[in-house]
Amino acid sequence: MINLTINGKAIQAPEGSTILEAARANGIYIPTLCYDKAVEIYGACGLCVVEAEGIPKLLRSCSAKCTEGMVVNTESERVVRSRKVAMELLMSAHDGDCVAPCQLNCPARTDCQGYVGLIANGEYDSALKLIKNKISLPASIGRVCPHPCEKACRRKNVEEPINIAQLKAFAADMDLNSESYVPECKPATGKKVAIIGGGPAGLTAAFYLTIMGHEVTVYDMMEKMGGMLRYGIPQYRLPKEVLDKEIAIIEKTGVKMVNNVKLGVDFTIESLKAENDAVIVAVGAWKSSSMRTPGEELEGVYGGIDFLRAVIKGNAPDIGQRVVICGGGNTAMDACRTAVRLGAKEVYVVYRRTRNEMPADKLEIDEAEEEGVIYKFLTNPLSFNGEGGKVKSITLQIMELGEPDASGRRRPVPVEGKTEEIAVDSVILAIGQKLVTDDVKELELNDRGNIIADPDFFTTNIEGVFAIGDATNRGASIAIEAIGEADRCVKAVDAYLNGEPLDTRIPYISKRDEATIDYSDRQKEARKNPRVLPADVRNKNFEEVSLGFTEEEAKAEASRCLECGCREYYKCKLLNVAQRYDIDPSRFKGEMPQKYTRDENAFIERNTAKCILCGLCVRSCREVMDIHAIGLMGRGFKTDVSPAFSLPLDQTNCNNCGLCVSLCPTGALTEKSTLRKQVPLNESYTEEFIDIDGQRASVMVSRYNGIVLRVIPNDEISRNCGLSREELIAKVQ
């Protein structure tokens, strides 16, 4: 035995062992990407470098042998610096997306590609479970979300984005219409959390904290839970029966729900604090913003969300025949379409820019127009004019578009002296909503009048009190923003309750440069939208406009997904090492060595754009299998792994043993799963034994929610058996 010291720890290693072997045997981590026991030592990645006292050069621990009395440091500053630069260089030449852009652009980081892919495969239960990791109200959110995911969807570069939101609603409806999935809760922690506000933020926080084992009570001032989803969104967009069913599932997990109680009246933050270990303030923004236009106080001028709430509660005001809605967002759309449904004959939407600049969802804008709404673009209210205290007309300033402003949109500027007057019976101001500050007197507010909450930890000025959603920081936003905050807040509260630190750093992931992606090989296929009620039917009632996807439509639409995110994300060794070091590959941004070219056979898919040239595939194919189906080509930066004679893989003598795939540290070589549409899933592999011609052979089996996704040979017998994957899969099932 040899005595040596690694990181100050005295250890013994057998004669002839390398520093890497000695370190691993003693639980000391050294990163490697090109080392594997199955093949000869190679030394390409250089990540396994360590420093040894008295040796000026960094040693590659995969090959350097232990010597008596050696003093090794595996984490010295020089070592870490070397690994960091190596990873930065490597990632600067790794042309792949770890995670799909749709997921990254979702404020809640919902695994869109995952559930879309599962829907494409008809795996609706798995899709719903994946969604429920992030969204507790998917049927509701699927109907109302302005879907930032779709804005990022790369399919838009082919023709149009995937209809992700409607697919979510589809999977959620399937679940609601059968035995609904109720997640299991972890054992009770004995910690109590009070949540003020039962909107999307409060309910999300309640759902996940309860699953974590905490005892959660939600307090809400309205008769029913749901917040703005219930009281701000019209029935024709989100039937309240759907919301009720989803809230019932949340309740089933054990969330206590208390309605008709109001902060400042029935309880205070302090009183809740006294009875709970943590309090989350998620009270929302329930006051309509003012336009500061003369005449706003006149009878017949309504706030947008006030108007919508009144209609939903069955107290619709008499808006008359001629109604003007001010604003261009989704609340304006909700208001104008509700006004149409209430029987108004002339419904105008006044917006100071043009259709292109409208923040509302395009589909909403189109559907409102179909229902008879008249847009008055490039107009801005100058005054609301009344008679006897009741609004009678509105004077509009005519606008034109000038120079772009900070947001990049062209700024509307008044056309001097040009105005227009419209006679009206009522006016609805849908230009924003605010927190009712009197409700949260104890909390510190910012100059916008919103609660100050830490952007990472969601803490407020009172210890143990957290705040999320429309009431905080930048104010009201879309529901999925509030849900995303709630999701992160849950982690912060859980860490707080357990007295543990919380790592809020955003781990590094690889992202492709959008500008370099070529879509020319993609076949165009139009986006599918669910069928809707005809405009002349729906504008007379509050029936849900969308009829939702049929199963067939959903599968077809989901199949359009381009599969941007990497299938190997959950087991990528490259990413694992990259995330351990504080890397910034953009320092070395430059040309990518390889373009993605499709090459696959029945089981294996190659993506050389992700290859890091560790050589494990080439070496294992040569040294272990003696097959030589792939080799290294070219020189320098353009060095590439290529099948023999640059043929497609299926024209080589590859026998699909899968060894190269199992050794590939990243997504350059992947084994296709049994799913028709490939999906990145957090699979779990287990070793199982099968009978091949009377011999016991080892295979690695991946299962996901009970589905066998892959069976990969794991010893000499299974690698050389010549059985196809289908035959191997049949043996494990």
Added chain:
Amino acid sequence: MRIVIGQGSCGIAAGAEKVRKALLNTDINADSISITGCIGMCYLEPIVDIYDDNGDLTRLVKVSENDASAIAEYIHTGDKEKISALMVSDEDKEFLSKQTRIALRNCGIINPEKIEAYIEKGGYTALKSCLTEKTPEDVIEIIKTSGLAGRGGAGFPTWFKWNAARQSAGDDKYLICNADEGDPGAFMDRAVIESDPHNLIEGMLIGAYAIGAKHAVVYVRAEYPLAIRRLTNAIAQAKEQGIIGENIFGTDFSCDFMIKAGAGAFVCGEETALIESLEGHRGMPRLKPPFPAQSGFWRKPSNINNVETFANVAWIINNGGEAFAAMGTEGSKGTKVFAVTGKVKRSGLVEIPMGKTLRDVIFDIGGGMKTDKPFKAVQMGGPSGGCIPADLIDTVIDYKALGATGAIMGSGGMVVMDESTCMVGMAKFFLDFTAKESCGKCIHCRIGTKRMLEMLERITKGEGKEGDIELLVELCYSIKDGALCGLGQTAPNPVLTTIKYFRDEYEAHINDKKCPAGECSDLIEYSIDADKCRGCTLCARNCPVNAITGSVKQPHVINTDKCIKCGKCYSVCKFGAVIKA
């Protein structure tokens, strides 16, 4: 009377073969016309040496086939007037007279295609004395005394490697000669093989005897067809004479010989990559340890030395280790061959004792600058080396002293630059070479050199930004630390040394978007000084893109939108009216 025509690759390229044929077409006795290898004065090729019956030499330079009849007349009449225009000048004679030639001792003198010529010069006596009078240990001891160090670049003591290989277990060992001379601007190995192949064979056989190898292999780049041909011929001759094969000189020492032509990869000059290539694999370095002395070619103990190293061995055996060690400095013994090229007046092969200065080579022997522009720097050691600026011209030629400047002795390439050379562009040139020649195995070399190159490309295009120099330096040191083999570890040297000595040039490119040397075309603009322009139209007629307009005898104008900055107008203008700025 003997007429000898210098027929190294350099001479042939300059037209020596045409000269030879022309001479054969005269009435000169064909038997008196023969060839020799590279004389070393590349700038004067083709060279014809005429030895009279007393052995006195008349050297004719820059000879063309049209001079054949004049030479014939001289041969017949002895009238030197006929060839006076061709005679080498006294100044140029100094190029050789100031050298001390050991490795190149027979180059340009003997006929490389005849073993008798080598034997006549005392060839193979050293081998014979080793085999018949000395033990392998004695040989190693002599080499140790001589202080001979590896001439391929690393400068590792030769005796040490031989001893390690000798000590290695097993009796199946290989002695390998690295003739994969890949440095741009280095050609001494080619000269030795083309001009004195038996000297290499003898040195190798002595090495094989010393380490106990039964197999000798020369790994020579395929781009040296003449060297391969002459070496193949020499091996056949040596075999015929019993110098290669079984029981050499009647002793029980046997050694076979093999030539392997490399496939053109610079990295195969790295010894482990060379071995991979020899074995038929892709040329990529192996991890060390194990070192080739323990596990090399076919995993057998192997010793690898460079051509020039072997070229010294026979001389050392014949003259004693002490004689070799008497030349040079404390740490660097003997002589070193330099391939001097670039903006120097006399380019070619220069062999001088260690301890001389760069000034001796560039100015004393090389004759200084070719143009009227002052000396700026010399790039030593090719792409793995570094540049040494003018104010360090008195640096002594010694492994340590050269290393201290940031450059290296390397294989002996010396590229001389004057003030018209952009140092950022020079670094970019060499980095472009190493980046392309990287085998692609390790991250630092494969991606790191490419990223450095991209930064240099940006800088020379005027797209550099603050922080680029610091990032370059950081990357340089990371690559030196992290790269797997010598190629990567030394690739940053040209960049590091140019930043060290010419940082202001980098800053001018980055901050002022100017190339002080006026070489980076993206950073210069051509215009015409109306006061100086005579309207001769020469520039307009030479402009390849018709970017210059103007009437005869009127000042011309360059349309900068059309101009491709080729510099043609600048070079043809007779009045200095074209301004490059």
